[in-house]
Amino acid sequence: MSRMKRFMFKSILLVSVLFVGVLIGMQKANDGIKDMKGYDEEGMGPPLTISEDEAGNIEASLLGQEMGSTSISEKKKKLEEMKSFNFFSEIGKTVAGIMKGLTEKTVEFVSSLL
Structure with missing residues (x-):
């Protein structure tokens, strides 16, 4: 049983490290694009931003698009309405x-x- 626990721990640790590596790579690529094209800080933001407002709601944006719980529920509702084949x-x-x-x-x- 301990082998299974060690395997799961190693697998989760490996996936976590790789995920962090992907995020770091996205940030480095963003910085490289800014340097290459000469964008100023206001022209192009970081690929992933997470912020918290005064009410305690967490807001996230991925590549400039807002990702909130309302947008996810709206998309789910739209997919259910489409009933696509x-x-x-x-x-x-x-x-x-x-x-x-x-x-x-x-x-x-x-x-x-x-």
Whole structure:
């Protein structure tokens, strides 16, 4: 059991380090673009900003676009209203149903032999 805990700890630690590395890389790339193109500080902001207002609400912006709980819920509502048909999702559901049926029949057949 301790091997599993060590493995999970190492995996989570590795993913965390890689995520921080990606964020640092985005910041370095942003600084390099500013230096190369000669943008001033007001022209182009950092790729990820997190701030807290007076009421205690946390606001985040990714690449200049506001990411708040209201925008996420609005997008979710819009997707539910669209009720779009996803071709690949339907194919996946069909293949999963076929595989489930084949597996059940195979298990029934093998159990009837025993």
